Amino acid sequence: MSTRLAVVGVGQLGQHHARILAAMRDVELAGVVDIKPDRAREIAAKYGTAAYADAAALVGRIDGVCIATPTVSHVEVALPFIEAGAAVLVEKPLAASLADADRLVAAAAARGVMLATGHTERFNPAVAAALPHVSRPRFIEIHRLGTFPDRSLDIDVIFDLMIHDLDVLLAVVGSEVAALEAVGVNVLTPRVDIANARLRFASGCIANVTASRISRDRVRKARFFQHDAYISIDYAAQEVEMYRLVPQNGRPAIEGGRIDVATDEPLRRELADFVAAIRERRPPAVTGADGRAALALATRVSDLIVAATA
Numbered sequence: 373m374s375t376r377l378a379v380v381g382v383g384q385l386g387q388h389h390a391r392i393l394a395a396m397r398d399v400e401l402a403g404v405v406d407i408k409p410d411r412a413r414e415i416a417a418k419y420g421t422a423a424y425a426d427a428a429a430l431v432g433r434i435d436g437v438c439i440a441t442p443t444v445s446h447v448e449v450a451l452p453f454i455e456a457g458a459a460v461l462v463e464k465p466l467a468a469s470l471a472d473a474d475r476l477v478a479a480a481a482a483r484g485v486m487l488a489t490g491h492t493e494r495f496n497p498a499v500a501a502a503l504p505h506v507s508r509p510r511f512i513e514i515h516r517l518g519t520f521p522d523r524s525l526d527i528d529v530i531f532d533l534m535i536h537d538l539d540v541l542l543a544v545v546g547s548e549v550a551a552l553e554a555v556g557v558n559v560l561t562p563r564v565d566i567a568n569a570r571l572r573f574a575s576g577c578i579a580n581v582t583a584s585r586i587s588r589d590r591v592r593k594a595r596f597f598q599h600d601a602y603i604s605i606d607y608a609a610q611e612v613e614m615y616r617l618v619p620q621n622g623r624p625a626i627e628g629g630r631i632d633v634a635t636d637e638p639l640r641r642e643l644a645d646f647v648a649a650i651r652e653r654r655p656p657a658v659t660g661a662d663g664r665a666a667l668a669l670a671t672r673v674s675d676l677i678v679a680a681t682a
Contacts, residue, residue, distance in 0.1 A: 374400040375647055376434045380427045380449055382406045382415040385463060386440030392640050393438070394419035399647060402434050432456045436650050438490075438643070439463060443527055447472040454479045454487065459650045461643075463490040464539070465531045466663035470671060473664040480660055488646055488656035489663025491539045495641035498610040499540065501633045502596075502603055505614055506544055511597040512579040514541075516607075517587035520560060528563035530556070530674050531667075534583035537594070538569075538673075539658070539666035544596075547575035549669060556677035559586050569673045601628075610635045 375398060379389045382404045394401045403422040406412040416423035424430060430437070431452045436459035439449050446467050450460050454476070466489050467473040480487035493499055514537045551572040556564035566584040573579070592607035601616040615628035642658075649656040 376402045378403045379438045380405040381441035389438045444468045459486040461488040477660045487660030492638040493536045495638040502612045509596045509598045514581045514594040517584045517591040535670045538669045547573040550574045554673045554676040
């Protein structure tokens, strides 16, 4: 039996949800929704499904839904599907505020339905290849730099870009953030366009994270330093390097190099996990609670920057 899924919001990102779901085995793309009817019809025709201007038309008729609308609308779009018993994947950030995120998490728990958050870097094959080798890191440095976008300008760079890395940090370090410093600058928009955060975890690990949407070059890299190893991830190229200190004839030597990575589209892996979780009645790899935790940390960074500039 096919799993019936829909996509709400088929703009720059949502169109790729529709593309991938339409090509999946045993998945029926039951419809796409967009507030721009012409856009909905365009994507529906391209992937052989029905177009809708109102998500309400699909409530109660599908097994799951991917929500890729502007962040401010996530709660109002997601709640009716949750209440109808459909599994919901909400693109990051989970919601526009922690209060809204709590509403989503609580509603999903009360109804007993699955809530997933679209943190695609967790599904990056390079991350999957690197993380088994990361153990009690002491220092982490992450740079996520991009050119000025034509999307997501309704949120600042912390919630648009940095939140990816905050989510990865929480998953990797597995420790509470004990102290935090942050700085941000509004350059081309009224919102923060470049930000840096320095996090000290209870474990003693220090992480330095920079995110920019006003850079000339695109960079998405992370470096992990631990007791006897150095691990580097290039998210965009899906490449991993690891070097380790090993004893050799009584003297230390450095060995390592590239780790094999089976390249794939992170969003395809994310959606495959979502579909499998629906069928297997299990939690998704990145839950609503995970999305809420990343949003909470991003909010702490943002609040620090706002307080410093007030």
